[in-house]
Amino acid sequence: MPLWVADMDFAAPKAVEKALQQLVAQGTFGYGIPPSGYFSAYQGWQDRHWGTKFEEKWLSFSTGVVQSLVDLLHCFTEPDDGILIQPPVYYPFFDSIKETKRRLIEAPLQKVGNSYRIDFAAFEAQIIEEKVKLFILCSPHNPVGRVWQEEELHQLLAICQKHEVVVIADEIHRELILGDQQFVSAITVAQRLGIEKLIVLDSPSKTFNLAGLLLSHVWIPDLEMRTTYHAWCRQYKQTEVNCFGLTAAKAAYESGDQWLADLLSVVVANEEMIRQQLQEAFPKIELLPLEGTYLLWVDLRQVIAKERTKHVIQDTAGLAVDYGEWFAKDGQGLIRLSLATTPTIIQQALDRMIEAIKKEERHDD
Numbered sequence: 001m002p003l004w005v006a007d008m009d010f011a012a013p014k015a016v017e018k019a020l021q022q023l024v025a026q027g028t029f030g031y032g033i034p035p036s037g038y039f040s041a042y043q044g045w046q047d048r049h050w051g052t053k054f055e056e057k058w059l060s061f062s063t064g065v066v067q068s069l070v071d072l073l074h075c076f077t078e079p080d081d082g083i084l085i086q087p088p089v090y091y092p093f094f095d096s097i098k099e100t101k102r103r104l105i106e107a108p109l110q111k112v113g114n115s116y117r118i119d120f121a122a123f124e125a126q127i128i129e130e131k132v133k134l135f136i137l138c139s140p141h142n143p144v145g146r147v148w149q150e151e152e153l154h155q156l157l158a159i160c161q162k163h164e165v166v167v168i169a170d171e172i173h174r175e176l177i178l179g180d181q182q183f184v185s186a187i188t189v190a191q192r193l194g195i196e197k198l199i200v201l202d203s204p205s206k207t208f209n210l211a212g213l214l215l216s217h218v219w220i221p222d223l224e225m226r227t228t229y230h231a232w233c234r235q236y237k238q239t240e241v242n243c244f245g246l247t248a249a250k251a252a253y254e255s256g257d258q259w260l261a262d263l264l265s266v267v268v269a270n271e272e273m274i275r276q277q278l279q280e281a282f283p284k285i286e287l288l289p290l291e292g293t294y295l296l297w298v299d300l301r302q303v304i305a306k307e308r309t310k311h312v313i314q315d316t317a318g319l320a321v322d323y324g325e326w327f328a329k330d331g332q333g334l335i336r337l338s339l340a341t342t343p344t345i346i347q348q349a350l351d352r353m354i355e356a357i358k359k360e361e362r363h364d365d
């Protein structure tokens with residue numbers, strides 16, 4: 001049962017389907033430019049949700065956040081430069097740094113009680129010691145589910161500013177905020193602090209299940225950095241994005257609000273179901289609070305020997321999940337589950353997981 005990749009089992013909003021059908025019916029698919037009103041649809045969405053202020057001139061399109069990350073590493077750093085990340089974190093960050101031959105520097109998050117926190121002193125010490133040039137922020141944070149608060153972002157960005165570290169904020173999960181949490185964009189905090197060396201990456205792909213349409217945004221407020229980036233892209237003759245991605249995203253930003261609210265309530269209900277049943281069966285399983293994303297971070301180390309996790313979850317339960325060691329060196333024994341599916345599938349997964357862990361316990365006896 002696939003609960004690993006971060007996309008959903010739900011159809012995109014109806015308005016998206018309709019807009020794509022209209023595009024198909026028109027029958028011509030020549031080179032395109034962003035449809036008129038694209039930026040105002042995006043900004044309108046931001047105004048209705050988090051109030052983040054963007055300017056149209058900051059925007060470049062890309063085919064994906066990870067692709068942009070690699071482009072930006074090439075563009076703003078040199079081989080062997082130190083690039084800082086905060087494990088446990090989305091594993092393509094590690095790959096992008098290694099594959100571009102930059103130096104991978106880690107400032108791991110700290111688990112304090114049942115939540116993850118930033119050790120600001122260790123973060124700054126790594127920047128100084130390793131002469132870090134660029135920091136990749138994941139906000140909200142995949143896989144630990146934290147929605148970084150304004151104060152936390154303020155501290156991070158202020159440290160980066162002090163040491164002239166460029167910040168790339170990956171905000172792909174920015175709309176997937178659960179409960180009472182408020183999302184604050186790094187761009188808002190940077191505006192307040194007068195920070196220029198910041199790039200924000202986002203995309204409609206996670207929010208509206210559009211990953212296959214290959215459309216994402218690169219927001220670069222600083223003119224000099226934007227000029228450097230554009231020159232870099234020109235050099236590689238990067239193609240513009242495709243008309244389907246633009247059409248779908250515009251429709252989603254214009255009228256995907258209720259669809260998103262419904263999605264988030266399913267995610268919350270799925271989380272409650274897992275929390276209740278897993279903790280009833282195994283009180284020692286630790287489920288980290290899910291503030292944002294639809295990806296639940298589960299610590300199985302108190303109930304399964306960590307080197308047996310894959311055997312129990314994959315071979316016995318038949319679940320495909322993401323494993324903790326993909327996100328951090330010391331992550332073995334944790335798993336990440338995607339909750340963007342139906343309660344029926346979650347229930348089946350739960351039944352299989354509970355049975356598999358019980359079988360493992362009997363095996364231990």
Ligand SMILES: Cc1ncc(COP(=O)(O)O)c(C=O)c1O
Nearest residue numbers: 006064065066067090142172216
């Ligand atoms: C934090 C984060 N960034 C980027 C991506 C992938 O983005 P893209 O498909 O646009 O490369 C994901 C997908 O799960 C993600 O969780």
